[in-house]
Amino acid sequence: MSQATQTFVIVGASLAGAKAAETLRAEGFEGRVLLIGDEARRPYERPPLSKEYLRGEKDFGAAAVHPAGFYDEHDIELRTSSLVSAIDPARRSVTLSSGEEMGYDRLLLATGATPRRISVPGGNLPGVLYLRSVEDADVLRQAIGPSAQVVVIGAGWIGPEVAASARQLGASVAMVELAALPLERVLGPEVGAVYRDLHAAHGVDLHLGVGVEGIVGSESAEGVRLSDGTVLPASVVVVGVGVTPRVELAEAAGLSVDNGVLVDEQLGTSAPGIFAAGDVANVYHPRYRTRIRLEHWSAALNQGPAAARAMLGHDVVYDRIPYFFSDQYDLGMEYRGWAPTFDEVVFRGDPASGAFLCFWLHRGKVAAAMNANIWDAGDDIEALLQADRLVDAPRLADPDIDLAGLAGSPGT
Ligand SMILES: Cc1cc2nc3c(=O)[nH]c(=O)nc-3n(C[C@H](O)[C@H](O)[C@H](O)COP(=O)(O)OP(=O)(O)OC[C@H]3O[C@@H](n4cnc5c(N)ncnc54)[C@H](O)[C@@H]3O)c2cc1C
Known part of the structure; x- marks a missing residue:
């Protein structure tokens, strides 16, 4: 069937979902794109909600993923305030809580995550x-x-x-x-x-x-x-005690779920034609040879488009090095890599100065690195992580040694 007559449905109208919809059109998909979300607003990014938006320094428009007219202009059917209550992988259809049913040729689950509740006495009190x-x-x-x-x-x-x-x-x-x-x-x-x-x-x-x-x-x-x-x-x-992935739909539809919807490196789930991206997806990462579920802005930003390409049949391998950022007071930081375990932590610069780099080493290699209030080190850090080579900790700590040239002898 020509793709022009196909319907691609995206459940979850937030960063991952909206970027996927954008990518479908950017890649030339001419079929129907339905972006369905249970929130009342158009897709927005969440990082400002604990930062500039909370402090009243940025308004909603600055947090929105796209300008208001974007979805109409790109013939993306954005359905807000619409909860998808069921998926039927055999019939290739989704059902809204209103009872409306719609078929899909490809489906993307971008349902994100929801805050974990505390269960202590008084935990449900207003305030x-x-x-x-x-x-x-x-x-x-x-x-x-x-x-x-x-x-x-x-x-x-x-x-x-x-x-x-x-x-x-x-x-x-x-x-x-x-x-x-x-x-x-x-x-x-x-x-x-x-x-x-x-x-x-x-x-x-x-x-x-x-x-x-x-x-x-x-x-x-x-x-x-x-x-x-x-x-x-x-x-x-x-x-703020963590989040749980919104896997209810996937679970009820019989998809493989374990700490998120399980997907391969092409972001495909266990059901043909169904993909998952963002906070909800537990993604096989070829570099780390394991599944990782990231709760990061950048994962939603990049997995959404990758999933869209996979939905179009492109040869996709999602192998980006994880990245996140945080801003607290005047300390801004970026973190790259993945270090579930590490043997050594190396600082370059004095943390007390407020501007420093930090490296987490595992078996002599840089597993993850953070730049705090230093904004020109990102590319060198990325290169160091990509090189995946043994490094010399004292040289890593020495600010006079160029980071770019630091990858030492090839590791095993
Ligand atoms: C306050 C805050 C601050 C953050 N700050 C940072 C930061 O500084 N750096 C960083 O890297 N990350 C940060 N994050 C994390 C980042 O925002 C998330 O990783 C990102 O939002 C994930 O995007 P997503 O599209 O996968 O999921 P979500 O943003 O969770 O979106 C999923 C959407 O799907 C909808 N949905 C779910 N189920 C259904 C259904 N059945 N039917 C219809 N719609 C449905 C949800 O309502 C939601 O709109 C922050 C998160 C929060 C909450």
């Missing part, structure tokens, strides 16, 4: 907030002002970013984390300590290595009770 959508950010923005007492539960990525923005808005902020250090799970203790010191220097009251027993309050949240008996007063509680 216990989560941050995923623009509406969540609007509610949070209303609750955070100079007189607010914000308690942030969880020091993964969302927690520290919200804590930083709340401090910048003049609120008093406490942050609670079960681990010994903020961001320790991904960055390890050495860089976790840098973020601990950063937040302490900005007046965040840190409670590390301690759990949450419950939220106290009668009508709404008034405080957070910790496992050490402390009760932190709160006018608002922000929970």
Whole structure:
């Protein structure tokens, strides 16, 4: 069948889905493109929601993936406020919660992820907030002002970013984390300590290595009770304890699911004609020879287009090195690579100076690297990661040695 008469359906109208739709048209697909999302707004990027948007420095338009007219101009049927309630891979159809059914020739699942809830006494009280959508950010923005007492539960990525923005808005902020250090799970203790010191220097009251027993309050949240008996007063509680991939549709349709929808390096699921991308996809990565589910802006940005090309039958291999960024106060950083385990951490530059590079080494090679407030090192770091060679740690640490020339003897 000619592709001009085909229908490609994308479920999830956010970054991965919108970029996929854009790519279908850019690649010359002339069939029907349906982009279906359960949110009321057109697709937008989420990183500003804990940063500039939350602080009122950027409006929705600056966060939107495309200008308002883009979808009509490119003949992309954007269906907002539309929940897909079922997929039938045998009949190649999707059903909306309204009962409407539509057939597809290719289907992309870009359903993203949803915040994990805390289940403690008082956890459902008004004033216990989560941050995923623009509406969540609007509610949070209303609750955070100079007189607010914000308690942030969880020091993964969302927690520290919200804590930083709340401090910048003049609120008093406490942050609670079960681990010994903020961001320790991904960055390890050495860089976790840098973020601990950063937040302490900005007046965040840190409670590390301690759990949450419950939220106290009668009508709404008034405080957070910790496992050490402390009760932190709160006018608002922000929970950032991770996300879970939205796999319900895939699971019900019988697709292979394990920490996300399982896809191969071409982003194809276990069902013919169905692809997945972004936060929901657990993607086989040929470089690491394992599946990785990334919850990063750049994965959605790049996997969406890659999936679109795969839907068109192109020969796609998704092998990009993972990348994410974070901005907290005046510390901006980019992280490249993947280092679930590492043997050594090497700094180039003094973290206390606020501008430094950091490398996570595994078996003598750079597994991941971060540039903090240094913005011209990205290409050299990418080259170092791509080279995948043994490196000499003292030379890596020496700012006088050119990074570009650092890849040493070929590794095994
Ligand atoms: C506050 C915040 C700050 C962040 N900051 C950073 C950052 O600084 N750096 C970084 O690298 N990453 C950051 N991220 C992560 C990044 O935003 C995500 O990785 C990215 O949004 C994933 O995009 P996605 O399109 O895969 O999924 P999502 O953005 O989750 O979108 C999925 C969409 O599908 C919709 N949907 C789900 N199920 C259905 C259904 N059945 N029917 C219809 N629609 C459905 C959802 O409502 C949603 O609109 C941040 C995330 C948040 C929430």
